[in-house]
Amino acid sequence: MNAPVPTPPADDPVPSPRRIPSVERLVGAASPAELETYGRTAFTDAIRTVLAGIRAGGGPVPDAAAIRAEASARLAAERRPSLRPVFNLTGTVLHTNLGRALLPRSAAEAVAAVMVQASNLEFDLATGARGERDDHVEALICRLTGAEAAVVVNNNAAAVLLVLNALAMRKEVVVSRGELVEIGGSFRVPDVMVRAGCRLREVGTTNRTHLRDYAEALGPRTGLVMKVHPSNYAIAGFTAAADPVALHALCRERGVPLADDLGSGSLVDLAAYGLPPEPTVRAALERADVVTFSGDKLLGAVQCGIVAGRKDLIARVRKNPLKRALRVDKMTYAALEAVLRLYLYPERLRAELPTLRLLTRERDAIAAQAERLAPAVAERLAGRATVSVADCISQIGSGALPVETLPSAALVLTPNAPGGRGGGGRCRRLAEELRRLPVPVIGRISDEAVRLDLRTLEDEAGFLAALAALTRAEDGRRTT
Numbered sequence: 001m002n003a004p005v006p007t008p009p010a011d012d013p014v015p016s017p018r019r020i021p022s023v024e025r026l027v028g029a030a031s032p033a034e035l036e037t038y039g040r041t042a043f044t045d046a047i048r049t050v051l052a053g054i055r056a057g058g059g060p061v062p063d064a065a066a067i068r069a070e071a072s073a074r075l076a077a078e079r080r081p082s083l084r085p086v087f088n089l090t091g092t093v094l095h096t097n098l099g100r101a102l103l104p105r106s107a108a109e110a111v112a113a114v115m116v117q118a119s120n121l122e123f124d125l126a127t128g129a130r131g132e133r134d135d136h137v138e139a140l141i142c143r144l145t146g147a148e149a150a151v152v153v154n155n156n157a158a159a160v161l162l163v164l165n166a167l168a169m170r171k172e173v174v175v176s177r178g179e180l181v182e183i184g185g186s187f188r189v190p191d192v193m194v195r196a197g198c199r200l201r202e203v204g205t206t207n208r209t210h211l212r213d214y215a216e217a218l219g220p221r222t223g224l225v226m227k228v229h230p231s232n233y234a235i236a237g238f239t240a241a242a243d244p245v246a247l248h249a250l251c252r253e254r255g256v257p258l259a260d261d262l263g264s265g266s267l268v269d270l271a272a273y274g275l276p277p278e279p280t281v282r283a284a285l286e287r288a289d290v291v292t293f294s295g296d297k298l299l300g301a302v303q304c305g306i307v308a309g310r311k312d313l314i315a316r317v318r319k320n321p322l323k324r325a326l327r328v329d330k331m332t333y334a335a336l337e338a339v340l341r342l343y344l345y346p347e348r349l350r351a352e353l354p355t356l357r358l359l360t361r362e363r364d365a366i367a368a369q370a371e372r373l374a375p376a377v378a379e380r381l382a383g384r385a386t387v388s389v390a391d392c393i394s395q396i397g398s399g400a401l402p403v404e405t406l407p408s409a410a411l412v413l414t415p416n417a418p419g420g421r422g423g424g425g426r427c428r429r430l431a432e433e434l435r436r437l438p439v440p441v442i443g444r445i446s447d448e449a450v451r452l453d454l455r456t457l458e459d460e461a462g463f464l465a466a467l468a469a470l471t472r473a474e475d476g477r478r479t480t
Contacts, residue, residue: 020054020055021067023044023047023051025064026064026067027040027047029064030068034068037072043072046071046072046074047067049071050074051067084439084440085439086439086441086442087440087442087457087462087463087466088442089441089453089454090444090453091392091393091408091410091451091455092394092395092396092397093355093359093395093456094298094398095397095398098442100397100398101301101302101354102300102354102355102358104300104338104352104354106338106341106342107302107334107335107339110334111335114334115330115331119330119334133327133333134151134318137150137152138151140337140340140344141306141340142308143344144267144282144340144343145267145282145285145291146282146286147291147314148310148311148314149309149311149314149315149318150306150307150308151314151317151318152295152305152307152327152328153323153327153328154326154327155303155304156263156292156293156294156306157192157305159292159305159306160189160192160292161192161195161322162307162320163290163292163307163317164192164224165197165320165322167224167259167313168198168223168224169196169197169223171221171222171224172199172200172201172219172221172222173199173222173223173226174201174203174214174217174224174226175189175202175228176202176213176228176241177202177204177205177209178205178207178209178230178241179226179228179230180202198224201222203216207237207238208239209240211242211243211247211250214247218251222256224256224257224258225247225256226259226260227258229260229264244287244288245287247287257289257310258287258289259288259290259292260284262292263293263297264294265292265293265294265299266278266279266281266299267298267299267343268343268349270359273350273359275359275360278298281293281308285309288309289313290307290308290310290313290314291307291308291309292307293308294398296398298355299339299355300353300354300356302331302335302336303332304336339353358455359396363406363407363408363409366409366455367409369457370409370454373454374388374411376464377411377467380467380468380470381413384416384430385414385416385450387411387413388414389410389411389412392408393405393406393407393408394406406455408453408454408455410451410452410453411452412451413443413449413452415427415429415430415450424445427445427448434450437469437470438469439465440466441463441467
């Protein structure tokens with residue numbers, strides 16, 4: 001009589017697909033921590049998913065511990081937020097794909113405060129009546145820019161759309177051919193005019209537009225003259241543009257509003273901080289009736305679009321039905337108000353506003369940081385890449401000052417390979433490993449190396465802790 005075949009322990013490898021452990025057995029052997037972390041229902045469903053994959057694969061069956069570990073890993077991945085922090089070491093300070101401006105701590109705290117309880121978003125605490133949500137920031141915007149009134153919408157593209165629709169619907173809008181720009185995402189000024197119900201009237205040429213060109217175009221069908229700041233390109237050489245003061249005077253004489261789309265929009269003179277000059281909103285309003293600009297670029301706040309200018313024109317903008325469709329929420333107002341308040345104290349602005357602080361970092365300080373970090377980074381990348389320090393240039397980004405650069409320093413990660421050569425494929429694999437870290441590290445690939453521009457790196461400890469995951473992963477591979 002043959003002896004019975006013993007049942008293998010739960011954690012022994014079982015080579016036959018016919019010997020796959022049951023769901024009940026696997027869940028029953030789970031530790032209390034596994035079940036408490038994810039809940040029995042979710043853990044059971046994950047086990048079923050892993051077992052289904054094993055049956056479909058037809059290969060060896062992992063042991064029970066490995067199956068439970070895979071289930072836990074799947075659940076952990078599901079719980080990881082899709083939108084999460086990264087280290088932006090690309091060399092572009094205001095990187096559109098990486099969230100643009102970083103908020104100061106005071107703005108983050110202001111947002112958190114209104115997120116978790118009711119707020120007076122549209123409630124007048126003095127009268128007990130309904131209030132206007134723009135009231136929370138309008139006075140600050142006017143004080144900082146010299147505007148008579150202001151409204152806030154969800155981004156600058158929306159601000160432009162709203163101004164066009166409110167002030168020039170079914171009328172002509174006069175724009176220089178050299179300012180019919182396209183920005184990121186195929187956003188084109190002529191297309192926006194069509195959606196706003198306006199008719200474009202082009203004047204001048206790509207490189208030269210004179211005051212007389214505007215004068216000849218203005219007529220009874222003109223609803224608006226619009227200037228568009230070339231925030232993402234530059235025209236050089238044989239060029240000419242109408243004097244903005246003279247153009248504003250012409251528009252006043254003809255009774256036609258002049259709008260200026262500044263794009264990035266700065267509230268301070270950047271030249272005073274050693275940066276390339278950029279028109280300020282206050283200066284633009286001295287030669288225009290309405291100005292539109294972004295909140296999350298040079299202003300250094302949250303994504304929004306601001307329309308500032310003459311009180312009568314802003315009143316028309318505010319009453320437009322599109323205003324409700326394009327309005328922003330309480331969190332945006334909280335963050336924007338907190339950032340605008342920082343501008344009331346210019347002596348402290350550089351230290352407290354992250355955008356200005358990062359843009360004004362000295363090249364020598366960044367280079368010293370790179371030299372300081374290089375040995376620790378090399379230790380964490382041992383076996384993967386050699387680490388060196390090199391000069392580089394940073395960009396402001398998000399269409400701000402497109403031809404201007406900032407001197408910086410970078411860590412240069414050259415992937416290890418036979419003969420000491422790097423290679424595009426190895427660089428891409430290393431960049432992918434960096435993106436898979438718990439806090440992803442985003443650099444750029446250039447000259448067969450991954451380059452990490454340190455201009456925007458302030459959390460050195462967090463950066464090194466993120467890279468330590470590479471070391472742990474390498475150790476894990478060596479022990480298996």
